[in-house]
Amino acid sequence: MDQFFSSLLKKSIIPLENPPKWAKLFPYAFMLFLILISAVFLIPIFCAYICPLRIIYDPPAVTTTFQWITALIFVTGGLIFLVIGPLLTKKRLFCSFICPLMPANTLIGVINPFKVKINIDLCKKCGLCVKSCELFAITKESLAKGKTIIECAECGKCMDKCPAGAIDYKLMFTDQNIRFFYSAGNYL
Numbered sequence: 120m121d122q123f124f125s126s127l128l129k130k131s132i133i134p135l136e137n138p139p140k141w142a143k144l145f146p147y148a149f150m151l152f153l154i155l156i157s158a159v160f161l162i163p164i165f166c167a168y169i170c171p172l173r174i175i176y177d178p179p180a181v182t183t184t185f186q187w188i189t190a191l192i193f194v195t196g197g198l199i200f201l202v203i204g205p206l207l208t209k210k211r212l213f214c215s216f217i218c219p220l221m222p223a224n225t226l227i228g229v230i231n232p233f234k235v236k237i238n239i240d241l242c243k244k245c246g247l248c249v250k251s252c253e254l255f256a257i258t259k260e261s262l263a264k265g266k267t268i269i270e271c272a273e274c275g276k277c278m279d280k281c282p283a284g285a286i287d288y289k290l291m292f293t294d295q296n297i298r299f300f301y302s303a304g305n306y307l
C-alpha cells in the first residue's frame with residue numbers, strides 16, 4: 120500500500136533522504152520482539168494484532184475502551200506510515216521502518232547471487248538514485264563505495280533514473296552484467 124501512495128506524486132513535498140540509524144534498525148528489533156512474544160504466548164501476534172491487512176479481511180471487534188485506544192493508535196499509525204507519509208515523502212515508510220518482514224527480505228537479498236552495483240567511474244554524482252530509492256537503500260556513503268545497502272530490494276528503480284547508466288545488476292563477487300536475466304524474465 121505504501122508503494123502505491125509513494126508513487127502518486129511526481130515530486131516529494133517533504134524530502135527525506137537520511138533517516139536516523141535507529142529508525143532503520145527498528146524492524147529488526149521489532150521482528151525479534153514478535154518472535155519472542157509469539158513463542159511465549161503461542162499466538163501469531165503480528166497476524167492477530169498488528170498486520171494492517173487484517174482491517175480489510177478480518178476487522179477486529181471494537182467494544183471496550185482498551186480496544187478503542189488500540190484501534191485509534193493502529194489507524195493513526197496506518198495513516199502516517201502507509202498513506203500520508205509515503206504520499207508526501209515518496210518513500211515506503213511502512214516497509215522501511217515498521218514491517219517486521221523486511222529483515223526476512225533482507226536475508227534473501229544477502230544470499231541472492233544477483234547484486235545491484237554502481238560503477239563509480241560512470242557516476243555523475245547527481246544524487247538521483249539516492250532520491251529515487253523508496254527504501255533508503257542507496258545512501259551518499261554507499262554510493263561512494265559503488266554499493267547499495269543490504270535492505271536493497273533490487274527493484275531497479277534507481278537504474279531507470281540514473282542518467283549515466285552507472286547502475287546495473289551484477290553477478291555476486293564479479294563484474295559480470297546479468298541484466299539480461301531480469302529482462303528475459305519479462306518475456307517468460
Ligand code: SF4
Pocket residue numbers: 235251252253254255256257267270271272273274275276277278
Ligand atoms: S534497486 Fe530499488 S531498492 Fe535497490 S537501491 Fe535501487 S531503487 Fe533502491
Ligand code: SF4
Pocket residue numbers: 237241242243244245246247248249262280281282283284285286
Ligand atoms: S543516478 Fe547515476 S549518475 Fe546519479 S548519482 Fe546515482 S549512480 Fe551516479
